[in-house]
Amino acid sequence: MSYVIPFEAGEYVARLRKVKERMEGAGIDLLLCTDPANINYLTGLDALSFYVPQVLLVHKDEDAPFWLGRLMDTSALKITTRLPAENLLPYPETMLHQQHVHPFQALCEHIQSRGWGNQTIGVEMDVDYYTARCHQTILAGLPNAKIVDNRRLVNWVRLAKSPAELRYMREAGKLTTVAMHEAIDNLLAGKKSYEVAADILRTSVMGIDGLYGDSPAAFPFVMVGENAHACHLYWTDREMPKNEMVVLELAGVRKRYHSPLARTVLLGRPSEEQRRLADVIIEGVDRALEAAKPGATCGEVENIWQNVLRRNNLSKESRVGYPVGIAYPPDWGEKTANLQDGDKTVLEAGMCFHFQSGLWLERQGIALSETFAVTESGGERLAHVPHRLYSRN
Amino acid sequence: MSYVIPFEAGEYVARLRKVKERMEGAGIDLLLCTDPANINYLTGLDALSFYVPQVLLVHKDEDAPFWLGRLMDTSALKITTRLPAENLLPYPETMLHQQHVHPFQALCEHIQSRGWGNQTIGVEMDVDYYTARCHQTILAGLPNAKIVDNRRLVNWVRLAKSPAELRYMREAGKLTTVAMHEAIDNLLAGKKSYEVAADILRTSVMGIDGLYGDSPAAFPFVMVGENAHACHLYWTDREMPKNEMVVLELAGVRKRYHSPLARTVLLGRPSEEQRRLADVIIEGVDRALEAAKPGATCGEVENIWQNVLRRNNLSKESRVGYPVGIAYPPDWGEKTANLQDGDKTVLEAGMCFHFQSGLWLERQGIALSETFAVTESGGERLAHVPHRLYSRN
Incomplete structure (x- = not known):
């Protein structure tokens, strides 16, 4: 018996739809989740991959979210989520715990390369694991984006249980x-x-x-x-x-x-x-x-x-x-x-x-x-x- | 048998001295710790008080650190640390999880009231529990301070064990x-x-x-x-x-x-x-x-x-x-x-x-x-x- 994802695929689709509706209401093009509970809610991911920088990208025009995280943890995504392999964006080990470089620079590069660098991006301003340095790196790497607090948008969707x-x-x-x-x-x-x-x-x-x-x-x-x-x-x-x-x-x-x-x-x-x-x-x-x-x-x-x-x-x-x-x-x-x-x-x-x-x-x-x-x-x-x-x- | 603090008072004094030496070397007047391991190291505090905003203030001219945290958790400080009661700075319950107000506003007010508002303040930029919003609140509340990354200063002191x-x-x-x-x-x-x-x-x-x-x-x-x-x-x-x-x-x-x-x-x-x-x-x-x-x-x-x-x-x-x-x-x-x-x-x-x-x-x-x-x-x-x-x- 291999790993069993706890919900049918349709459940995750419905959750994502609700999140996108709220994004539209809030004028957010791209949502960045760092709260591991929100990432689990939207993908099923269940691993201790949040003790290093990781983020889920939910874009209004994309069917599935993207995950950016430590290379070593990519396998956990393949086992516990249904995310397409091409939506997994690992950053190299050498970016970890460095003074001169931060994994969110890889995030900014990805956002720029997708052409989202001048859009409205909703971040989780007051969530553990979204550190001051994560935010600073995003501000520096996405100078043309409008960065806003998403005000726990996904948490609010989670409030009423299915x-x-x-x-x-x-x-x-x-x-x-x-x-x-x-x-x-x-x-x-x-x-x-x-x-x-x-x-x-x-x-x-x-x-x-x-x-x-x-x-x-x-x-x-x-x-x-x-x-x-x-x-x-x-x-x-x-x-x-x-x-x-x-x-x-x-x-x-x-x-x-x-x-x-x-x-x-x-x-x-x-x-x-x-x-x-x-x-x-x-x-x-x-x-x-x-x-x-x-x-x-x-x-x-x-x-x-x-x-x-x-x-x-x-x-x-x-x-x-x-x-x-x-x-x-x-x-x-x-x-x-x-x-x-x-x-x-x-x-x-x-x-x-x-x-x-x-x-x-x-x-x-x-x-x-x-x-x-x-x-x-x-x-x-x-x-x-x-x-x-x-x-x- | 009541609670036993795991180290003699002198051990904490020695730790604080080493931290202050590094602060002097780095030109930091006031160090703000949000990493619960660093707070434990410097005071003995051992409680789940870090799931809400809390911070330890180490000032170069003060004998003992100050703690700012949730009112409800003040008792944990009285039991597990030797901090003087007047160094405990509780913020009220009504500041928790609000969109319009953040507990670090109380921190800024305290820093201003002590006359430290134009000094060099070393924060933990990449520590979980020092969220983007914590930092934003400090930047807004201390416009005349020089805010710098303390680069895990206390973690480095912790490296060699006594x-x-x-x-x-x-x-x-x-x-x-x-x-x-x-x-x-x-x-x-x-x-x-x-x-x-x-x-x-x-x-x-x-x-x-x-x-x-x-x-x-x-x-x-x-x-x-x-x-x-x-x-x-x-x-x-x-x-x-x-x-x-x-x-x-x-x-x-x-x-x-x-x-x-x-x-x-x-x-x-x-x-x-x-x-x-x-x-x-x-x-x-x-x-x-x-x-x-x-x-x-x-x-x-x-x-x-x-x-x-x-x-x-x-x-x-x-x-x-x-x-x-x-x-x-x-x-x-x-x-x-x-x-x-x-x-x-x-x-x-x-x-x-x-x-x-x-x-x-x-x-x-x-x-x-x-x-x-x-x-x-x-x-x-x-x-x-x-x-x-x-x-x-």
């Missing part, structure tokens, strides 16, 4: 479910955070029901006590303190689609205050997900959650949710619409969000999140881990 | 050793690539001898058959083909220090040709490591390897090695000196390189690498996995 994508999102949710259940059991059994993380990693790759897992864009978080307040720390071999909260956050991943989830385990018996806090979060999520139907706005969904908090004299300053789907390191957010006060993005069926319903208070953090897909009957939860505070009683 | 750092490099090598042995056994026992990867992940975090492992900057590679030729693909559930080569590449990680290693397992009996290829690689590594002493240049070490290949009518186009140490996603290379023809960097004791002695031929790949530290008696191997081609006979 039925084929939703299948992988649900499968990812299955992996999340099995890894999270094991992690909760491990914590209650007294394991340390690095041991819990080690099992999460193994289990979310081993998967379940014949579904293996891909590598997540970020490593699992197992945040303990005071560290639960610092919500992006890594695991340690610290002794687990009694009566402290432990926040778990992890994502199962299928064909690069992420379904993240957070749960909190109290290493003791919950106080009345802690129970109440959990109840408020659970109610806030329930109310918000009921409203997460096509036609509602992101801001409206957030306000429903925030109103439940406010009624209980609580608040969460940061956004409560962000879109998820395909992701590569360093994180699994899609970076478009936010479940945040004032966000006017209108929900459509198939959009998927991580509803990060966590509260980080003065002395402790508690997070009980859900990843959901927007459906006509509200937010469909993609993982199935009982939505409650876990504890030792 | 005795305290070498301890972690050797510990990382121990984790590599145990994970690689298990992976080889798993392959010979018939496990699929995702199963092999799942065990590597778990074992390299569980560690050995009371040493747990950190998360690697890149996930392990288990590259099979034709895919072994595409050297940056991820694992799958593909059936393992008979008589094919499988290339394993993974890194044990201690306190963020990486010791990568590659080994090749043949799922059958080796042909004469394959044996010969392995022998050439092994001889090339042996000869090169004997010569990897202080005073030799990177290019000379590469030439010794290349001469062994050439004598056997082989060659490797890309560099044969790169420096390793602290790393965060997406990869574990330090991106300074290369073991490459013509590289005039002079080796010093304590420099560590991944000697990636792999050959990717027309139909198959074979890699038998070593990570070594430069010592007076040559390259000291940091992992201890017999340096040979593994096979089923």
Whole structure:
């Protein structure tokens, strides 16, 4: 059995068409993608080829995109994508990590040679892997082009998932479910955070029901006590303190689609205050997900959650949710619409969000999140881990 | 037991002094670091705080660096670094992922308010996480500053490891050793690539001898058959083909220090040709490591390897090695000196390189690498996995 590209050819054609429609609306002739998730979305490419400069060129008049990248990685394109061989533009090894030359000079030469050097080119100004030097090289090499920020154009197309994508999102949710259940059991059994993380990693790759897992864009978080307040720390071999909260956050991943989830385990018996806090979060999520139907706005969904908090004299300053789907390191957010006060993005069926319903208070953090897909009957939860505070009683 | 910062305060002071010496040499008043490995090196910061804009400010006249980052991540700084609280400069949540405002505007305001707005500022032009928009924001916000590329100034300071750092490099090598042995056994026992990867992940975090492992900057590679030729693909559930080569590449990680290693397992009996290829690689590594002493240049070490290949009518186009140490996603290379023809960097004791002695031929790949530290008696191997081609006979 050789490599299986995760979607039919027609799915990629449809994605490309949507991107070109947006390009036309934005007056962009040539789109340059450096975000590996966007490149995967448009071609299927799935390899660690983004740690060196690479770029996907989508031109309004071309049937298929072009890929420019490191010579060594051309084979990965031949295996994981359907791009025609003549659309693969390798640059030589000698251009890597040099002070006097940059691979994007080869990109500029290609653009000039195709006669696109005086067109409008949309770049990803605020994407990791589109470094200041990439941009500088393009400005110098394409003096007659109009270079504009494409404003995460492809990310916006990715927001609403197709039925084929939703299948992988649900499968990812299955992996999340099995890894999270094991992690909760491990914590209650007294394991340390690095041991819990080690099992999460193994289990979310081993998967379940014949579904293996891909590598997540970020490593699992197992945040303990005071560290639960610092919500992006890594695991340690610290002794687990009694009566402290432990926040778990992890994502199962299928064909690069992420379904993240957070749960909190109290290493003791919950106080009345802690129970109440959990109840408020659970109610806030329930109310918000009921409203997460096509036609509602992101801001409206957030306000429903925030109103439940406010009624209980609580608040969460940061956004409560962000879109998820395909992701590569360093994180699994899609970076478009936010479940945040004032966000006017209108929900459509198939959009998927991580509803990060966590509260980080003065002395402790508690997070009980859900990843959901927007459906006509509200937010469909993609993982199935009982939505409650876990504890030792 | 609370969080333990991995080095004494004096170690960080010494690092900062070396960086300031180089700044003076380069005429840089203020250095801006966005590479999370550089920030870790100078402060100890160890958190996933780099998926949103953050920057470390090293000013020639200031005792301690300043950190500017997301409000939510300030706690991670308080836990994992010794930076004075007044040197932590959080920007508000509302600046994140906005089209009209960027967190680096807060950076520019801080620089202006300190009176540094007309000084020479060295930025990391070609570092992931220093996006085109970061740079654009700085150019607009600091019109009177002289903005220059710092040319990976901190990376160059990191090249030669201190005795305290070498301890972690050797510990990382121990984790590599145990994970690689298990992976080889798993392959010979018939496990699929995702199963092999799942065990590597778990074992390299569980560690050995009371040493747990950190998360690697890149996930392990288990590259099979034709895919072994595409050297940056991820694992799958593909059936393992008979008589094919499988290339394993993974890194044990201690306190963020990486010791990568590659080994090749043949799922059958080796042909004469394959044996010969392995022998050439092994001889090339042996000869090169004997010569990897202080005073030799990177290019000379590469030439010794290349001469062994050439004598056997082989060659490797890309560099044969790169420096390793602290790393965060997406990869574990330090991106300074290369073991490459013509590289005039002079080796010093304590420099560590991944000697990636792999050959990717027309139909198959074979890699038998070593990570070594430069010592007076040559390259000291940091992992201890017999340096040979593994096979089923």
